[in-house]
Amino acid sequence: MTPLTTTTTTNPMNSDEFRRQGHMLIDFIADYHSNIEQYPVLSRVKPGYLRQLLPPSAPYEAEPIEEIMKDIQTHIIPGITHWQHPSYFAYFPCSSSTAGILGELLAAGFGVVGFNWEASPAATELETIVMDWFGEMLSLPKPYLFSGGGGGVIMGTTCEAFIVMLVAARDQKLAEIGKDKIGKLVVYCSDQTHCALQKAAKVVGIRPGNVRAVATTRAAAFALSPDSLESAVLADVEMGWVPLFLCATIGTTSTTAVDPLKPLCHVAKEYGMWVHVDAAYGGSACICPEFRHVIDGVEGADSFSLNAHKWFFTTLDCCCLWVKNPDALKRSLSTNPEYLRNQASDSGGVIDYKDWQLTLSRRFRSLKLWMVLRSYGVANLRSFLRGHVAMAKAFEKLVAGDDRFEVVVPRRFAMVCFRMKGSDDDDDGDEGANNLMNKKLLERVNGSGRVFMTHALVGGIYLLRFAVGSTLTEAEHVMEAWKVIQEHADAIQGDYKHLY
Secondary structure (H helix, E strand, O other): OOOOOOOOOOOOOOHHHHHHHHHHHHHHHHHHHHOHHHOOOOOOOOOOOOOOOOOOOOOOOOOOHHHHHHHHHHHHHHHOOOOOOOOEOOOOOOOOOHHHHHHHHHHHHHOOOOOOOOOOHHHHHHHHHHHHHHHHHOOOOHHHOHHHOOEEEEEOOHHHHHHHHHHHHHHHHHHHHOHHHHHHEEEEEEOOOOOHHHHHHHHOOOOHHHEEEEOOOHHHOOOOOHHHHHHHHHHHHHOOOEEEEEEEEEOOOOOOOEOOHHHHHHHHHHOOOEEEEEOOOHHHHHHOOOOHHHHOOHHHOOEEEEEHHHHOOOOOOOEEEEEOOHHHHHHHHOOOOHHHOOHHHHHOOOOOHHHHOOOOOOOOOHHHHHHHHHHHHHHHHHHHHHHHHHHHHHHHHHHHOOOOEEEOOOOOOOEEEEEEOOOOOOOOOOHHHHHHHHHHHHHHHHHOOOOEOEEEEEOOEEEEEEEOOOOOOOHHHHHHHHHHHHHHHHHHHHOHHHHO
């Protein structure tokens, strides 16, 4: 019998080589974070830059890690927008941590694919435990926890959470009214709700015209009005439409607005709607008692999610979703082919997370969240979040103390929405000129490479968003950012007449 042979000369998982290269990469990442301030926050490369620097085809022969690392330093880093930079104040944070990174590394090292309990019992059971831990930290009502008949699952992003909740709500409603009525289903949200809901609705078969984005106002800090919601629902019901789903947001992307959960849930339940609470950003703050009130009324909702990879030091991706009725998910998402059958699953005594999500395969995400919770503890995590809020408060005070600027909406968490005002002689109704001036200011600030912020256009107002949340950010970085903003405001004032 001919012995089995192989033509490969290297083992893809050689322990000695892994140890050598692993030490090299850990040192590289540590040095990157230590020296991150030497880089401009926002990448300055032009589109297509990388294709000009790398070969047109993959190498035929193996290349040493040393050569690859050289290219990472010279070609990749210049094209990175440095989300972990202490002067990164754009979008929302994607806060990292030693525990989060090492948990990600450990999960990759184990390489498990935990689609059901048997595939890796620890991956499934740790996730159930961690989601109950986290839910208790947030003071979620008992029905959201495994210990209360509900349960939690870790997904990649809020987009996935929206889709699975809409699927569950859709199938539950169609079981009542008939599958042929899918074209009558209506989804409700505010005009500040994340665009991912529109995408998710399209994916699950809701007609684009059946997503109602209810208008909000600056006077109400852009929160969704229960009265406006009810008016929209009543109008639809009179026309024969079927209310299906309401998404309420805790910390909207544009302004961190907080929708009033209790009265919104009351309206939704009157019309038989599924209520999902999207707390992707603001939810993390609710581990602090002084912020918990923003989700008062969550007991009236059906599901709740937050992104631990935003403001909870757990690294992308880690969307935590809790649901009161897991059976609704399983009815819509279960698959049971013969090749996945096993005694544990057939017994009904275990959780198979493949039936709670879109995909079959899933990563060991709970490991990094578990490491974050254990490595820092509730007290330190609260302290980290409070530190960011304190820095945002300080920035808000700086803005309010400069007559050239105004805070556009009240600060809720650790983000300040502000803008530069026109002169006293300007027509107050000329928002177009004000907007152009603020757009110019943002371009100049970001172009400096010293600070990175983003904007929103809300109620016709172009505002600048200053989101504090990078793990490395300290008070000195906030002060430096304000100095940069003032410098460029001075320069713009010199050109002011040209902008109007």
